[in-house]
Amino acid sequence: MATPSRPNPEKAAQLVIEKHFPNCQxxxxxxxxxxxxxxxxxDLDIVIFDQVLPSSYRESFIDFGWxxxxxxxxxxxxxEFFESDRAQAKPSMPKxxxxxxxxxxxxIVNMVKQEANELLQKGPDKWSSETIDMKRYFLTDVLDDFKGCSKREEAIFLANTLAELSIEFILRMNRQWIGSSKWTIRALKNYNAELAKDFIVALEEFYQKNEKEKIIQFVEEAVEPFGGLLFDGFSMGKNKC
Incomplete structure (x- = not known):
């Protein structure tokens, strides 16, 4: 990763610390x-620990060619960030x-690393039965829209939504961490590489040939072990009335 105009990542990180955070521990x-x-x-992601700071912050800049x-x-x-990431099942900071x-x-670093490793190994919290039903319902709702959609531009966005929701469902039902953006498919691949490959094939068939069948099958198979698609009889918040 080093070039004539910039040092390698580790050397660049050392230079950044010396220049911008010389007093960090x-x-x-x-x-x-x-x-x-x-x-x-x-880019270079650098985690800094400085005991005199009153609170956390994030900062981006360009230096040393990076x-x-x-x-x-x-x-x-x-x-606090460890706990927030754990609650969202997206362990960015612990990773x-x-x-x-x-x-x-x-x-201090080995102690913090141990905390991060223990959190990652434990996995995210198990969903409640109410949350599972809600996720099944929303998947069903989007899938029905996708099945009946005749407008290409709308179907593209529905397919994208199904990708996010179905991968989240699979991972959370198996007590796996999830991710956003490119980390969505990476998380599924880390859990089950063959399943991730199958879903990419399904998406490609839709994007290239406008064929929906494999996406529909993927979503239906994802929810089937947990009660299947859900519409009739679903209720949310009724007991609070």
């Missing part, structure tokens, strides 16, 4: 460059800490 280099997935447009994103915490504020390469340490 600890720092980690994380993100795609650490996982070996970096591209020409990848786009850089810094996630800056004190020794307790990162816990960065777990995967991160130590750039600077003051006998």
């Amino acid at each position: 600890a720092a980690l280099l994380a993100g795609s460059v650490v996982r070996g997935e970096g591209t020409s447009t990848s 786009y850089i994103e810094c996630f800056v915490h004190n020794f307790s504020s990162y816990k 960065m800490v777990s995967e991160g390469i130590i750039i600077r340490d003051a006998n």
Whole structure:
């Protein structure tokens, strides 16, 4: 990843720490460059720990030839982000800490890494029966719209929604972490590579040939082990009235 105009990621991270956060106690280099997935447009994700900060913040800038994103915490504020990520089942901060390469340490990083690893290994909370029914209902509703949709531009957006909802359903029903954007399919691939491949084939058939059948089949098979599609008899909030 190094070029004549910029240092390699680890050296660049060290330079960033020395220039922008010289008094921090600890720092980690994380993100795609650490996982070996970096591209020409990848940035550097750097997690900073500074005990004198009153609160966390995020900062982006360009330096040393790199786009850089810094996630800056004190020794307790990162816990709030761990908990928020856990509640959303999208463990962005725990993954960065777990995967991160130590750039600077003051006998805190291994402890934080242990917390991150324990959270990741535990997995997200199990959905309640009410949440499962609600997710089945919304999948059913979007799928019905998709089946009957005759306008290509609307069907494209419905297919995208089905992709997000069905992958979320599969992963959460199997106590797996989820993701957003490109992390949606990566999360499914990490859980079941063959299933992810099948869904990509289904999407490609729709996008290229306007054939809906494989997407419909994928969604129906996703919910079938958990009661199947749900419309008739569904209720939400009725007991509160």
